[in-house]
Amino acid sequence: MIKLTKLNNQPFAVNADLIKFVEQSPDTVLTLVSGEKIVVRESAEEVIRRVVEFRRVVLEGVAGKHCGGSNSESSRG
Numbered sequence: 001m002i003k004l005t006k007l008n009n010q011p012f013a014v015n016a017d018l019i020k021f022v023e024q025s026p027d028t029v030l031t032l033v034s035g036e037k038i039v040v041r042e043s044a045e046e047v048i049r050r051v052v053e054f055r056r057v058v059l060e061g062v063a064g065k066h067c068g069g070s071n072s073e074s075s076r077g
Helices: 044-066
Strands: 002-005 011-014 019-024 028-032 037-040
Touching: 002 037, 002 044, 019 044, 028 044
Parallel strands: none
Antiparallel strands: 002 011, 019 028, 028 037
16 A cells, blocks of 8 residues: 545555556546546656555565575574
8 A cells, every 4th residue: 555645635545556547637647447536646756656665665575585584494593
């Protein structure tokens, strides 16, 4: 989930995996896979940055579990 702001300054979170398009003309409009459109205060570049950061954190967590996390055989004495 990423945190964004609606035009009325109401914060909300959206599932980044449900975003199909991000358009800026002049407002930033998210189009979800369901077809629903949401207008947000953040720029398109900022929305994309937050999605990329969210995915980076998720992938780092997955990689950490598979690459010798605290539960690995190699950490046992």
